[in-house]
Amino acid sequence: MKKNVQSYFSKLGRSFLMAVAVMSFFVLLLTLGAVLKNPHFIEAIPFLGSSWIQFIANALSESGLVVIRFMPIVFAVSIAIGMSEKGNKELAAFSAVVGYLFMITFSSLAINHFGMAIRPEVAIGENNMVSLSQTLDMRKAMQTFVLGIQTIDTGVLGGVIVGTVSAWATKKYRNKSLPMIFSFYQGKHFPPIVTGLIFMVVGLAIPFVWPYIGGGIYSVAELVTGAGVVGSFLFGFIERILIPTGLHHVWYSLAHFTPVGGTKEICGEVFTGTKAITTSALGCGNFSGDLSDITRVWLGQGATPIKVFGVPGALIGIYLAARNKPRAKVIAISAASASIFAGVTEPFEFLFMFLAPGLFVIHAALTGVSFAILDLVNASYIGGNNIIELIFNGVLQGHKSTWIPVTLVGIVMFFIYLFVFKWYIEKFNIMTPGREPEEDDSEDVLQAEVAASKLLKQKTDKNEVIELVIAFLGGKDNIKEYTNCISRLRIYVHDSSLVNKEGLKKVPDALGMSQPSDEEIHLVFGMKVSEYRNVMDQQMGE
Template sequence: MKEFLQKLGKSLMMPISIIAAAGIFLGLASVLQNPMIVGEGFVSLVNVQQVIGFIRAIVAALFGNLPILFAISVAIGLAKAEKATAAFAAVIGFILFHVTISYILNLNSINSLTTSVDALVEAGSSQLEATKIASAYESVLGYFTLRMNVFGGILVGLWVATVHNRFYDVELPMAISFFGGKRFVPIITTVTIPLLGLLMYGVWPVLGKGIEGLGTVIAGAGAPGTFLFGALERLLVPTGLHHILNQLVRFTPIGGVALIDGEQTVGALTIFNTLLAQPNPDLGMMQEATRFLAQGKIPFMVFGLPAACYAMYKTSKPGEKNRVKGLLYAAALASFTTGITEPIEFAFIFVSPILFVFHALMSGLSFMLMDLFHVSIGNVQGGAIDLTVFGILRGLDTRWFLVVLVGIGYAIVYYLFFKKIIIKNNVKTPGREAEIEGESVVIKDVANIGQTIVEALGGHSNIKEIDNCFTRLRLVLVSTEQVNEAALKATGAAGVVRISDTAIQVIYGPQVEGIALKVKGAAQIEEK
């Protein structure tokens, strides 16, 4: 189950990378259309504003079609082989899923006309009741259906991936063998996906209310709720399951529900991006939406963890400083600019529970302080890019200066605490590791890093699957007992996580994509 959830979390990150980039463009567009920042003269330039309007239209199209993007991403991420076929089947499945629900709704006289606010008010409902009823439905790819948002896409992706892995290599009798193998996957998807649609027609109204109720509880918890989220999000980092927690607050009612221009908008990130596209967004609503977004990460990602890197460098052995300087500098730079923190975190979370718990509590405190200070900085990463685009450039209303002040305090506290604990408890952070007698350590060879990693993993015969996410090389092996961790760390890995007897993850940071390709080439494993 843990391996499955980690694969699911990794597959959810594929559309997130697009959203993060699109969000930056949307943020810049919002700045360039704000007369308080760029002046009335610039805003009045018709041609420039038309280009900006075009950018907004593109970004809006991405945000508006997130459910199908998640359906495709989950199907690809969980498919064992023939991933292109899984993606194709996911598109078919997503369309037919909503066609099924739309058809059943129409049979019960539930459509866009009967559920409009005006029609419901005319039938006797109050304005509030009518708005709540109408918000339970939406149009997806032109089909009137239940409002399930990203959750519906994830469900379809899971269904298609399950069907795909069961049937992509099926062999049919000779007379119909043409329809066997990967061709059978879209066919069986077409036959079975209406069952999922029928199931969700009955289940979703109850499940949706339950999720929305949970979101109401979290929202009602106020600052303690954001503290718990921030601490738990960091505590889940070693397992990789923090990705799932993040998606829950970004795209489900757990992260909030808002009515914007008469349309129900669900999830913290969706609400923020929708408001960002408004000419005059509701600042209070935006502050509420950003409670679980980038603002809570900036103090420890931009300031705290780089300071921790400096503390680890200062406490490293004199003869090791040159070796660890490059590693820690690259890790600190990644955290500072983009909010990718795992190369730093995996340098201490397994060797010092005290530092790990401290880091998690400081993360929770960061989210809580940003909530209490009514900061309004959105997006997903939490690095200096988000601070600049969604904070500084949008003006003082975002209260970005409070983030910087808190961040400076975080840098001081992180440096002093890390330095004290590392020295007092002799923590084996980079540059302080004890030499293990008899364990062979492979010298880092950039030119042949793929082959070096393969050998450290136990050779070609020990490798079954190779994959990667933003920062981790994810592997399924015959046995993890054959892995040489010291040799992997000598290739530049920040840490190694043994998930089970056959699954392992190696933390390389943002450069993992290129490393994964080299390892696949050296292991002679191709993407199927």
């Protein structure tokens, strides 16, 4: 039972990634727009204030805000796809759109019919553009506008519910037979209909139920924010500890996309969750407020010193502790590149996670300390967790982002990680790369490990690698389902006894293997995981 629950939430966690990936890309465009709109830069370079450059800046900013404003439906579709089985993903996505539209429409019908709708602010701006604004009373009553409809603000949690139910309905009713008179509606037509009917009822009930759910969420938010520096430490610590299970995506999404991360008004519009708040602050050229109360539990603030500075320091420590330094060098360079430039730390963590659990706990604790220190000094950071976002969202934002303490903490973490990792590995004789017994250092093992660590183009035949993976998994018939996240190929099998675990640990080009549950296996390919996913699709006949 415990493993099934863990597997379910692991699957739920990875289903967030499609939405997060789309959001991350457009937030980068928003960042460029924010730089062009920054009044400090315009004052220094008056040319930036020209109308056509500001039009481009506004277009770039709006590209990021589109995803932020419609996060619930974006997440509903992402989760419906991620939670569905192969062959049903497109149908589940369509069902999610139908379900979400029914939910907001019938919630609107209910608040209108029962006299619960609160009057919004209506304004006619330049060029006769009409705008409907959410008032403070609407916020308190959890009412907002979605696609021009005044409805209950269920936020991303509403999208998560819609996506989960849509995936369930698709699986249950995809092959449902109906009486002859209704036969046209069976098969692929039925799941969207069922989803629509479900959220017709849910939509009518939400105005009466959601205020209590929302109250519970706000209570959790008050608990987290009320814990002060200790709460910040626990947020960062738990996020890292959950890495082996893949559940860390669910954990940080709680702060990123729900009231747990706070609620704040930015340039006349109310935003919920640290991701939406920091993104809107980037997009608002006139914003100069203090976001330290929001970013204290934001992944970007606490993780940047670790991913940009700490992890490279640890990898230097691993290199210095190695006996075979050429082997350790290529692995250290590749893992450091993934962490610094993409904010992906799994290739680094899988190097020692299972060899030295105590060292992994130290790594998680240092992450928590990073969050706590930045909270203690009231850092107000709107950058991301890689060096590119540190520069564009931190350094180039000037008055908006206190990036200096983030950098200073990072420099300190660099040296702490370097000395702690080197000391721990040597003290307890941890078999990190380059420290294996000499008798195991055959030329074949060395070349395979070197090839596995590189992020650059290499000679490894991906078709041969995937053939090995499929064979070690017990053949195609034993593979129930598979997908990928940022760095891992995640496979579910029917019979775990048919899996050759030792073989999977030695797959060329793989950086590590993890097994969160009997039926779930993770193979870490780092930044090349999408390439291997494509090859696996071809070989599995997808």
